[in-house]
Amino acid sequence: EINMNDLVNKIEKLKKEKDAVILAHYYVEDEVQEIADYVGDSFYLAQIATKVKESTIVFCGVSFMGESAKILNPDKTVLMPDETADCPMAHMATIEKIEKIKSDYEDVAVVCYVNSSAELKSHSDVCVTSSNALKIVRSLPNKNIFFIPDENLGRYVAKKVPEKNFIFNDGYCPIHKEMTKENLIKTKEYYPNAEVLIHPECTEDVLEMADYIGSTAGIIDYATKSDTDEFIIVTELGVLYELKNKNPNKKFYNLGCGQCCPDMKKITLEKVLNALKNNETKVELDKELRTKAYAPLEKMLKLGK
Numbered sequence: 001e002i003n004m005n006d007l008v009n010k011i012e013k014l015k016k017e018k019d020a021v022i023l024a025h026y027y028v029e030d031e032v033q034e035i036a037d038y039v040g041d042s043f044y045l046a047q048i049a050t051k052v053k054e055s056t057i058v059f060c061g062v063s064f065m066g067e068s069a070k071i072l073n074p075d076k077t078v079l080m081p082d083e084t085a086d087c088p089m090a091h092m093a094t095i096e097k098i099e100k101i102k103s104d105y106e107d108v109a110v111v112c113y114v115n116s117s118a119e120l121k122s123h124s125d126v127c128v129t130s131s132n133a134l135k136i137v138r139s140l141p142n143k144n145i146f147f148i149p150d151e152n153l154g155r156y157v158a159k160k161v162p163e164k165n166f167i168f169n170d171g172y173c174p175i176h177k178e179m180t181k182e183n184l185i186k187t188k189e190y191y192p193n194a195e196v197l198i199h200p201e202c203t204e205d206v207l208e209m210a211d212y213i214g215s216t217a218g219i220i221d222y223a224t225k226s227d228t229d230e231f232i233i234v235t236e237l238g239v240l241y242e243l244k245n246k247n248p249n250k251k252f253y254n255l256g257c258g259q260c261c262p263d264m265k266k267i268t269l270e271k272v273l274n275a276l277k278n279n280e281t282k283v284e285l286d287k288e289l290r291t292k293a294y295a296p297l298e299k300m301l302k303l304g305k
């Protein structure tokens, strides 16, 4: 077995030699979050990716995140420690459907959750994340909003922005879909005083039970500022690492099953080390796709500020 300290030291050393910076999402393993230079939700990571000085970004997350970093920084090398780590929801919309909606509606904006392939982004007007979707959708001039790929986040936004007409798409996160109302009701019976914090990728019936709905960063921020000291966390459990770091005296409960994203968990320290050692796997996107996908991401960074 490889010694953990040894691995961490090797990563630190190679990181300097290769002029690399490590970005990690809150859903990856604790030890990977621990060695990362920046940890955050997908909006924060996209912003940070445009600000770092290093020539190489090692992205500890799933492919759409690495793609976004590359699209925003075409001259940097972006490395994915495991190229098979992919978000199934990122592929749950079609170009045919987007084109059909664009031709059916005159005044429509295609709003694309960042959890999407570069291909889907390249056919969209603006990207959003769960931390800026409300703000951005409200600021659009268009009456009609085609929200892809996530139906649950789309419906959540639609409720909060009733002045717009939403068209939904049937994509979903298979992990958040398994966080059921039945399990949440049972968990609440055990912990009646806990506040319920939920990610908007969850289904509508689950979201109805929330004390707070928000992105991973929003959930961490809410729990940290709240006067309450117990919480039921309804999202991927990687967020517990930062929640507990920031709030060592608060208690965090979960639904007892199905809150783990296997793709995010593919990223290990060994793979981070190999990525740095071998310069792999590089994110490569053809120029046309990259340029087309840049516009909606850039628009998100502007409008989401």
Ligand code: CIZ
Residues within 6 Å of the ligand: 040, 041, 042, 043, 115, 130, 173, 199, 201, 214, 215, 216, 217
């Ligand atoms: O993959 C997810 O579910 C994301 C990007 C969550 C978040 O809020 O950052």
Ligand code: SF4
Residues within 6 Å of the ligand: 027, 062, 086, 087, 088, 089, 090, 115, 173, 174, 175, 176, 201, 236, 261, 263, 264
């Ligand atoms: Fe995709 Fe869901 Fe995993 Fe997030 S938690 S990366 S939306 S599968």
